[in-house]
Amino acid sequence: MIANDSISTDEVRDIYRKRAKRYDFTANLYYLIGFREWAYRRRAAAALALRPGATVVEIGCGTGLNFPLLQKAVGPTGRIIGVDLTDAMLQQARQRVIEQGWTNVELALSDAALFVFPDGVDGILSTFALTLAPEYDQVIQRGSEALAAGGRWVILDFKLPDTWLAKLAPPLAFLTAPFGVRLEMASRHPWESIARYLPRFWLTELYGGFAYIAVGEQETEEHVVRVPDLPHR
Numbered sequence: 133m134i135a136n137d138s139i140s141t142d143e144v145r146d147i148y149r150k151r152a153k154r155y156d157f158t159a160n161l162y163y164l165i166g167f168r169e170w171a172y173r174r175r176a177a178a179a180l181a182l183r184p185g186a187t188v189v190e191i192g193c194g195t196g197l198n199f200p201l202l203q204k205a206v207g208p209t210g211r212i213i214g215v216d217l218t219d220a221m222l223q224q225a226r227q228r229v230i231e232q233g234w235t236n237v238e239l240a241l242s243d244a245a246l247f248v249f250p251d252g253v254d255g256i257l258s259t260f261a262l263t264l265a266p267e268y269d270q271v272i273q274r275g276s277e278a279l280a281a282g283g284r285w286v287i288l289d290f291k292l293p294d295t296w297l298a299k300l301a302p303p304l305a306f307l308t309a310p311f312g313v314r315l316e317m318a319s320r321h322p323w324e325s326i327a328r329y330l331p332r333f334w335l336t337e338l339y340g341g342f343a344y345i346a347v348g349e350q351e352t353e354e355h356v357v358r359v360p361d362l363p364h365r
């Protein structure tokens with residue numbers, strides 16, 4: 133069945149409560165249809181250009197599948213803040229954090245629409261999550277305002293291609309429907325919000341345009357070179 137009716141935030145939460153325990157397994161099944169999920173996750177994490185000691189927020193972090201990539205980037209002196217709507221998904225993330233012995237991860241149970249970003253974060257990541265939030269535009273705006281100079285917002289998510297391939301979307305909708313992704317969400321364009329709120333912007337289309345990585349970068353601090361006053365003659 134093609135799922136193209138709207139879905140509320142409560143319904144999204146219910147879906148992920150049911151999926152939480154098997155989420156990691158089912159998410160990896162996308163490999164079976166040739167979706168290079170991990171290559172794309174690595175590209176998205178690398179696009180954050182994080183340095184050791186950096187603070188990064190992940191919106192819709194789910195079970196924390198990206199945390200190993202973020203840990204590698206920020207190191208033990210860095211800080212990772214995972215935000216998610218669904219208690220059961222965060223419970224899986226908490227288990228991962230305990231098993232790995234990470235002491236620099238904070239988990240926040242919150243709708244992204246209500247989350248207050250700490251000031252001066254170095255990076256914000258969201259993979260396969262932000263399009264599920266009807267208020268994605270405000271979330272991106274507030275995140276952009278919280279970014280430190282040179283900080284980056286990176287989104288990896290699904291979208292419809294701009295080509296004839298879009299015709300394949302209705303028959304393929306069953307692939308994403310179990311994750312709460314509906315065809316009507318294709319009208320949500322988070323990459324346009326990234327382009328709107330941040331001065332530098334890049335978009336890379338993946339998988340025939342069915343997925344993308346959007347990167348926005350906050351203004352970098354200008355290094356003003358002062359010319360010394362010349363003596364009057």
Ligand SMILES: C[S@@+](CC[C@H](N)C(=O)[O-])C[C@H]1O[C@@H](n2cnc3c(N)ncnc32)[C@H](O)[C@@H]1O
Nearest residue numbers: 192193194216217218221243244259261264265
């Ligand atoms: C497909 S999973 C992605 C999880 C993780 N980012 C990943 O790539 O594996 C979507 C996640 O987004 C979360 N989510 C959906 N709507 C949200 C919202 N409005 N605020 C915060 N999290 C949300 C869900 O609870 C779920 O954990």
